[in-house]
Amino acid sequence: MHGLASFPEAHSRIHKGLRYSVTAGDEVEDMFALLSEVKRRIPSISAVSSGAIASDYQRLRVESVCSRLGLVSLAYLWKQDQTLLLEEMIRRGIVAIIVKVAALGLKPSSHLGKELAELKCHLLQMNENYGINVCGEGGEYETLTLDCPLFRNARIILDDSEVILHSADSIASVGILHPRAFHLEQKPDSSDRIGDGSAVQESSSCVYEVDEVTTHDDVGEKQALSPAVDAYTNVDLCISKTGNNLRSMSCWIQDPSRASEGLKADLIAVLSRIENQLKEEGLGWVNVLYVHLYISSMKEFGLANEVYVSFITEKKCYLGVPSRSTIELPLVQAGLGKAYVEVLVSNEVVKRVLHVQSISCWAPSCIGPYSQATLYEDILYMAGQLGLDPPTMKLCLGGPRAELELALQNSEAVANAFSCSIYISAIHFLVYCSAQLTSSEKEEIEQTLKSSYITRLDRSKGGSYPTVLYVFASDLPKGARVEVKPILYVPSTDDWVAAEETETGVPLPAPSKTWTDCTAPYSALRDSCCQVHTTGGRICSAVVSITDDIASKICSAAGQLHHGEENLKIMARFCAFQIAKTLADNRFSWDSVTMLRLYYSVDLAVAADAVSGAFSEALAELAQDNPSMRTDVPFYNVVPVAGAGRSACANDIMACELLASNVSSAKSIPAEPFAVTPA
Numbered sequence: 001m002h003g004l005a006s007f008p009e010a011h012s013r014i015h016k017g018l019r020y021s022v023t024a025g026d027e028v029e030d031m032f033a034l035l036s037e038v039k040r041r042i043p044s045i046s047a048v049s050s051g052a053i054a055s056d057y058q059r060l061r062v063e064s065v066c067s068r069l070g071l072v073s074l075a076y077l078w079k080q081d082q083t084l085l086l087e088e089m090i091r092r093g094i095v096a097i098i099v100k101v102a103a104l105g106l107k108p109s110s111h112l113g114k115e116l117a118e119l120k121c122h123l124l125q126m127n128e129n130y131g132i133n134v135c136g137e138g139g140e141y142e143t144l145t146l147d148c149p150l151f152r153n154a155r156i157i158l159d160d161s162e163v164i165l166h167s168a169d170s171i172a173s174v175g176i177l178h179p180r181a182f183h184l185e186q187k188p189d190s191s192d193r194i195g196d197g198s199a200v201q202e203s204s205s206c207v208y209e210v211d212e213v214t215t216h217d218d219v220g221e222k223q224a225l226s227p228a229v230d231a232y233t234n235v236d237l238c239i240s241k242t243g244n245n246l247r248s249m250s251c252w253i254q255d256p257s258r259a260s261e262g263l264k265a266d267l268i269a270v271l272s273r274i275e276n277q278l279k280e281e282g283l284g285w286v287n288v289l290y291v292h293l294y295i296s297s298m299k300e301f302g303l304a305n306e307v308y309v310s311f312i313t314e315k316k317c318y319l320g321v322p323s324r325s326t327i328e329l330p331l332v333q334a335g336l337g338k339a340y341v342e343v344l345v346s347n348e349v350v351k352r353v354l355h356v357q358s359i360s361c362w363a364p365s366c367i368g369p370y371s372q373a374t375l376y377e378d379i380l381y382m383a384g385q386l387g388l389d390p391p392t393m394k395l396c397l398g399g400p401r402a403e404l405e406l407a408l409q410n411s412e413a414v415a416n417a418f419s420c421s422i423y424i425s426a427i428h429f430l431v432y433c434s435a436q437l438t439s440s441e442k443e444e445i446e447q448t449l450k451s452s453y454i455t456r457l458d459r460s461k462g463g464s465y466p467t468v469l470y471v472f473a474s475d476l477p478k479g480a481r482v483e484v485k486p487i488l489y490v491p492s493t494d495d496w497v498a499a500e501e502t503e504t505g506v507p508l509p510a511p512s513k514t515w516t517d518c519t520a521p522y523s524a525l526r527d528s529c530c531q532v533h534t535t536g537g538r539i540c541s542a543v544v545s546i547t548d549d550i551a552s553k554i555c556s557a558a559g560q561l562h563h564g565e566e567n568l569k570i571m572a573r574f575c576a577f578q579i580a581k582t583l584a585d586n587r588f589s590w591d592s593v594t595m596l597r598l599y600y601s602v603d604l605a606v607a608a609d610a611v612s613g614a615f616s617e618a619l620a621e622l623a624q625d626n627p628s629m630r631t632d633v634p635f636y637n638v639v640p641v642a643g644a645g646r647s648a649c650a651n652d653i654m655a656c657e658l659l660a661s662n663v664s665s666a667k668s669i670p671a672e673p674f675a676v677t678p679a
Contacts, residue, residue: 012027013026018056018057019319020061022068032069035069035071048066048071048074049075052075054079055137059075059078067314073357073358073359074358074360075359076359076361078361079360085135086116086120086135090117090120093147095115095146095155096115096116096144096146097115097144097158098143099113099144099176100112100176102141102174103132103138103139105129105130105132106132106172109163109175111141112163116143144179146158154185155185155187156183157185159182159183160181161177162177162178163176163177240636241634245346246345246376248345248594248596249344249345251273251341252331254335254337262338263295263297263300263339267295270340271311271312272311283345283347285313285316287347287349288344289345289346289351289376289381290322290324290374290381291322291344292325292342293339294326294328295328295331296329296330296338298327298474298477304339305368308369312369314369319353321353321355322343322353322374323371323383324371325383325485326477327432327473329473330474330640333602335607335609336640342637344594344595352374352375353374353375354371354372354373354417355371359391360391361391363390363413363414364390365393370383372417373417375490378492379490380425380486380487380490382414382415382487384477385408385411385485386403386410386478386482387402387405387407387410387481388478390410395478399441400433400434400445401441401444401448404448405448405452411484415486418490420488420490422488423452423456425489426487427467427487428467428468428487429449429467429468429484430469431445431471432483433470433481433648434473434482435475437481441481442470442648443648443649446648466533467533467542467543468646469545469599469646470643470644470648471655472644487659489538522574522578525550529544529545529550529574530544530582532586538661539660539662539663540586540658540660540661542579542582542656542657543655543657543658544575544655544656544658545646545654545655546575546652546653546655547645547650555571565610565614568606571614572614572615575654576618576622578656582658588660588662590626592660592661592662594659595658595659596656597638597657598611599654599657600638600639600640600641601641601643601652601653602640608638611638612634615638616634
């Protein structure tokens with residue numbers, strides 16, 4: 001739409017928080033009204049492009065309006081190097097003059113009205129001297145564009161202007177250049193590019209009156225979906241919880257008869273049950289840091305998202321929606337319905353959430369109802385990263401190895417936003433792989449991850465190799481072959497010192513003689529089945545896996561390794577022993593466990609409840625020596641998979657994934673991350 005749009009009266013900034021919520025009379029509502037009018041006049045419009053580079057304040061407001069209007073936000077300058085951007089804009093023929101200055105090193109008398117090309121060297125020098133943003137992202141200066149390649153017919157010529165001084169501060173004066181008269185100058189070659197220009201000239205003279213739009217919450221709660229939990233009379237909704245202040249909570253449908261009513265009904269029931277459980281504990285979705293969404297068919301991913309967003313919304317999660325990973329698993333085959341949800345929950349509403357919905361060159365956008373990463377108590381939980389090309393949001397070409405390399409690159413971009421690196425701060429990597437990978441592709445993926453760390457790991461800065469678990473899923477989003485989900489430890493400088501000097505854990509009591517005698521042979525196998533990563537007594541991650549070789553050494557009937565109730569109990573006891581020893585050796589208590597998952601291959605041909613029962617029995621034996629262990633509800637999650645293990649090349653029978661934390665919950669984290677002074 002060419003021409004100008006005018007309002008009866010422009011609004012000012014009222015809502016000053018980082019994360020915008022609909023506010024009557026705020027200047028953001030002007031943008032909403034303008035874009036509403038544009039969309040009304042041009043129904044085919046699908047996206048809005050903005051020049052946000054580093055300001056979350058501005059980006060989030062554009063994304064908020066786009067979300068309300070069903071538009072895609074494009075921000076291809078996001079997180080780009082400002083020096084390179086400045087040089088590129090000048091090289092591309094953008095003629096912009098300074099119309100406001102408000103920073104040390106910029107003076108109203110000297111710099112107002114000057115072109116960016118004239119001030120480039122000065123801006124670079126001020127960046128070196130005082131750290132100013134050379135593109136003015138911190139509000140250091142504002143510009144008015146007089147000419148650029150998009151101005152195809154004419155350029156703006158400023159005839160008269162005046163300098164208005166807002167502050168005569170001797171250190172950083174604030175002044176603006178107020179244009180009083182201007183005219184358009186025809187470009188010499190305009191007729192060659194757009195004909196005689198009459199059509200453009202005619203439409204450019206139009207002024208559209210935009211009526212003020214009544215503000216209402218366009219992103220309010222959707223109507224409750226049905227059926228509700230009470231409708232499930234033929235199946236059991238099961239829930240498990242770990243830990244105290246920070247814990248995992250899972251819900252699934254115990255459905256051995258495979259009487260599921262479908263993914264939509266199952267997911268509604270599961271999310272409703274979790275929501276009710278949160279309410280019973282005085283919590284809500286805002287307390288959820290992370291969501292693992294397991295579904296029975298990736299073909300119904302869109303339907304799952306539709307149900308998901310009806311429960312987990314920006315309004316309920318006013319500090320930002322949780323991060324998430326979604327994969328397809330053989331749930332029906334394991335008797336678990338068609339939807340299985342695990343959430344990581346904290347009692348305190350303190351977290352930092354990075355949710356970039358704009359498509360950019362930085363990292364894949366999260367247009368959906370989940371965020372790229374969530375930081376809580378020094379631990380960064382990152383959403384599953386695919387090998388997506390950020391500007392196109394398409395899977396890269398080149399196969400699984402290329403996908404993994406790009407997924408790692410995308411993970412690094414997200415980590416950098418929190419001033420850390422996956423090659424220094426990662427404590428655990430969960431690598432989801434497609435079950436359709438060939439043996440050579442599996443080996444290639446494992447070697448690619450190892451070589452990436454070997455060449456880039458910075459041990460001088462405290463980095464060390466994280467624990468790694470490979471999980472084979474029936475399918476991944478977008479038909480990807482690989483997906484990575486890193487967990488990072490991101491402490492402050494003081495925390496690093498404290499971590500190196502103190503141990504904060506509490507050792508577990510010694511096990512009974514009966515348990516010791518029963519599990520004595522397991523100690524000799526520890527090195528071949530366990531991988532452990534600890535950080536100064538604060539964080540512990542571990543992976544325990546049972547290969548065919550280990551099973552042959554611990555099970556009573558080597559020929560029946562994948563079958564039999566007794567062997568299942570033996571393998572469960574073996575896993576429980578290794579987890580208990582890991583906690584005890586590193587001075588962590590059972591209460592410090594925030595996540596404990598038991599992955600088992602569906603090749604075992606047993607239902608999930610049988611595996612869960614065997615593991616519960618093993619943990620109950622441990623609880624006899626440790627009264628603090630909870631046995632009233634399961635504090636682990638049983639996850640059926642196509643395969644899992646410490647190696648991508650091994651299809652282990654069982655694998656355990658542990659995360660324990662002794663980080664103090666009293667630590668304060670700013671509720672609103674990346675705050676900037678709005679320009």
